[in-house]
Amino acid sequence: MSVLSLxxxxxxxxxxxxxxxxxxxxxxxxxxxxxGPNGAGKTTLFSLITGFYTPTSGSIxxxxxxxxxxxxxxxxxxxxxxxxxxTVLFPDQNxxxxxxxxxxxxxxxxxxxxxxxxxxxxxxxxxxxxRLLQFARLSDLxxxxxxxxxxxxxxxxxxxxALAAKPRVLLLDEPFTGMTASEKDRLVEMLQSIRQGGTTxxxxxxxxxxxxxxxxxxxxxxxxxxxxxGTPEHVRRHPEVMSAYLGTTA
Ligand SMILES: Nc1ncnc2c1ncn2[C@@H]1O[C@H](COP(=O)(O)OP(=O)(O)OP(=O)(O)O)[C@@H](O)[C@H]1O
Ligand SMILES: [Mg+2]
Numbered sequence: 126m127s128v129l130s131l132x133x134x135x136x137x138x139x140x141x142x143x144x145x146x147x148x149x150x151x152x153x154x155x156x157x158x159x160x161g162p163n164g165a166g167k168t169t170l171f172s173l174i175t176g177f178y179t180p181t182s183g184s185i186x187x188x189x190x191x192x193x194x195x196x197x198x199x200x201x202x203x204x205x206x207x208x209x210x211x212t213v214l215f216p217d218q219n220x221x222x223x224x225x226x227x228x229x230x231x232x233x234x235x236x237x238x239x240x241x242x243x244x245x246x247x248x249x250x251x252x253x254x255x256r257l258l259q260f261a262r263l264s265d266l267x268x269x270x271x272x273x274x275x276x277x278x279x280x281x282x283x284x285x286x287a288l289a290a291k292p293r294v295l296l297l298d299e300p301f302t303g304m305t306a307s308e309k310d311r312l313v314e315m316l317q318s319i320r321q322g323g324t325t326x327x328x329x330x331x332x333x334x335x336x337x338x339x340x341x342x343x344x345x346x347x348x349x350x351x352x353x354x355g356t357p358e359h360v361r362r363h364p365e366v367m368s369a370y371l372g373t374t375a
Contacts (some may be wrong), residue, residue: 127186127326128153128294129174129205134183136169136349143169145349148229151294156316156326157242158340160333160360162370166349171296174327176200177205187294204293208300216272220263223271223282224254227289245271253289260318261285262311277308284315294325301332313339319362345369 129151136144144166151157159167165321172178174185176197184193192200215223228250258264261281266274271282280300287295297316301309309332316339320326330336337357345352345360347369353360360366 127151127154127190129171129327130189131174132186134170134173134185135181136166136173137176137181142252142349143174144180144277147346147349147351148363149344149351149354151327152342153325154320155341156320156339158336158343158344158357159327160331160336160343161346161352161370164261165346165369170329170346170348171207171298171329173251174206174296191367201290204291205296206287206292206294207296208287209299214271214279214282214286215271219270220274220282221254221258221267221270224257224285225250226291228253228285257288258286260288260315272323274335277304281308281312281315284312290320292324294327295319295327296327298329299317299331300328301330303356310337362365 127150129149131147131149134147134149135142136143147166147170149170150287154163156301159170161167169178173180174198175191176195184191187194187203187205192203192205215226218226255264260316260357261284263278263282263285266278272277274282282304284297284300286296291298293331301312313335316326316328326341328336337360340357342354343360345363345366346353347365352365354362355363
């Protein structure tokens with residue numbers, strides 16, 4: 126079953142068509158790769174899916190319901206959560222506070238819960254933050270200011286913040302950028318475990334080895350359009366994919 130469907134989605138910025146008539150179906154419980162050369166439209170597509178942008182034409186369905194014109198926060202409450210390509214954190218807050226912010230940001234706890242700080246709710250919040258700190262292997266750094274973390278740790282923290290919102294569909298924009306080999310291995314395990322927990326993942330990533338390792342299905346974008354889609358093996362063998370990356374197709 127498709128948790129996320131795009132039907133003929135186009136986004137124009139003035140004369141530039143950043144996303145061109147994209148049809149995409151993401152199956153529940155998969156890690157779906159979205160790849161393509163720089164400027165292919167991947168981040169723009171994420172912004173359309175999450176409601177930061179409105180499509181010029183076409184529609185976006187979440188669990189079969191049309192959300193094309195709904196707000197970002199509505200979609201977040203329905204379980205659609207993204208991370209950003211650059212690291213977006215609350216740099217002066219500590220790691221644990223950053224994760225707690227993620228719970229607030231998308232209504233995993235209501236404002237009333239937070240203001241009243243009932244003991245029961247405070248306990249649930251504390252347990253959830255602890256669980257995510259452990260999951261992200263950031264427990265030892267819980268009191269460190271986010272800005273003092275290494276680049277790789279900041280990216281993992283970004284994912285922990287997104288997970289605090291209890292996503293059903295998690296959109297990750299180049300999460301592996303700047304990570305060491307061991308940080309990459311650990312993040313691969315984290316994503317596999319997120320998938321096992323029932324969250325669908327859409328992964329934008331330039332690191333081909335990692336994409337091939339993780340994804341069941343990969344969609345290739347080029348100049349805003351879908352070039353091809355299929356298994357890692359299909360994409361690896363597709364002659365136009367390599368030339369798109371080398372900049373020899375128009
Ligand atoms: N807000 C905007 N206004 C005008 N043009 C934009 C805007 N956002 C993106 N673009 C253009 O749309 C195209 C697609 O950009 P996008 O950032 O989606 O690519 P990308 O596939 O994420 O690239 P990268 O791999 O470098 O992150 C580019 O030509 C970009 O310059
Ligand atoms: Mg991008």
